[in-house]
Amino acid sequence: xxxxxxxxxxxxxxxxxxxxxxxxxxxxxxxxxxxxxxxxxxxxxxxxxxxxxxxxxxxxxxxxxxxxxxxxxxxxxxxxxxxxxxxxxxxxxxxxxxxxxxxxxxxxxxxxxxxxxxxxxxxxxxxxxxxxxxxxxxxxxxxxxxxxxxxxxxxxxxxxxxxxxxxxxxxxxxxxxxxxxxxxxxxxxxxxxxxxxxxxxxxxxxxxxxxxxxxxxxxxxxxxxxxxxxxxxxxxxxxxxxxxxxxxxxxxxxxxxxxxxxxxxxxxxxx
Ligand SMILES: [Zn+2]
Ligand SMILES: [Zn+2]
Ligand SMILES: [Zn+2]
Numbered sequence: 001x002x003x004x005x006x007x008x009x010x011x012x013x014x015x016x017x018x019x020x021x022x023x024x025x026x027x028x029x030x031x032x033x034x035x036x037x038x039x040x041x042x043x044x045x046x047x048x049x050x051x052x053x054x055x056x057x058x059x060x061x062x063x064x065x066x067x068x069x070x071x072x073x074x075x076x077x078x079x080x081x082x083x084x085x086x087x088x089x090x091x092x093x094x095x096x097x098x099x100x101x102x103x104x105x106x107x108x109x110x111x112x113x114x115x116x117x118x119x120x121x122x123x124x125x126x127x128x129x130x131x132x133x134x135x136x137x138x139x140x141x142x143x144x145x146x147x148x149x150x151x152x153x154x155x156x157x158x159x160x161x162x163x164x165x166x167x168x169x170x171x172x173x174x175x176x177x178x179x180x181x182x183x184x185x186x187x188x189x190x191x192x193x194x195x196x197x198x199x200x201x202x203x204x205x206x207x208x209x210x211x212x213x214x215x216x217x218x219x220x221x222x223x224x225x226x227x228x229x230x231x232x233x234x235x236x237x238x239x240x241x242x243x244x245x246x247x248x249x250x251x252x253x254x255x256x257x258x259x260x261x262x263x264x265x266x267x268x269x270x271x
Pocket of ligand 1: 019020045085087088183184237
């Protein structure tokens with residue numbers, strides 16, 4: 001009985017909630033970087049979804065190995081990529097262990113441009129003739145529109161991120177909008193707001209208070225969270241500008257600060 005119940009849940013884990021340099025930042029002695037609160041230790045931004053029929057990872061950060069070990073993950077069915085910035089792809093080679101455990105190449109999903117950049121850097125993983133045991137091998141799938149993985153519908157959300165655009169993702173099931181993930185964005189255009197309207201949980205880029213060319217500010221992220229009517233929102237991709245407790249204190253009801261290891265679940269049996 002308990003197995004049946006747990007099989008009906010989608011569990012989401014925030015693997016990392018930090019900006020590209022992580023928190024603490026190398027060589028910084030500020031109060032945030034020296035904080036002993038575990039929530040002020042932010043690895044690079046990523047999430048993991050455990051659904052009844054698929055385990056999905058979003059991005060392979062430079063901290064991927066530590067994130068995987070921390071959460072004791074041992075099986076991945078698919079990896080989605082938001083964009084090819086270093087803080088979102090540089091842990092890619094650590095996928096090798098999953099190829100070894102699972103005995104087959106890993107399906108990866110991203111825009112054509114993102115997959116091209118990943119292939120340029122990790123070319124050996126894309127060569128089907130390369131049969132070296134223990135190497136990472138992947139099967140690339142270009143995202144051109146909504147698709148489905150293990151009973152979860154995934155809608156790509158194109159958002160501006162400075163000179164480039166990134167993909168966010170809306171995860172739904174049976175018409176229920178469960179989770180929207182927008183890790184790196186400078187704005188959220190109207191068509192995306194319409195797609196994620198009244199989403200149950202929104203995880204959104206809330207870099208810092210000071211404006212940034214390629215990221216939303218905290219105020220910008222809060223504006224989006226309230227405008228789309230998300231039931232619960234979490235800020236991610238945070239800098240060392242403020243401690244977790246101080247940041248959390250300033251936010252309106254329904255908007256929280258993500259932290260590494262944060263978990264929440266959706267009861268799919270209700271669908
Ligand atoms: Zn980033
Ligand atoms: Zn600092
Ligand atoms: Zn980026």
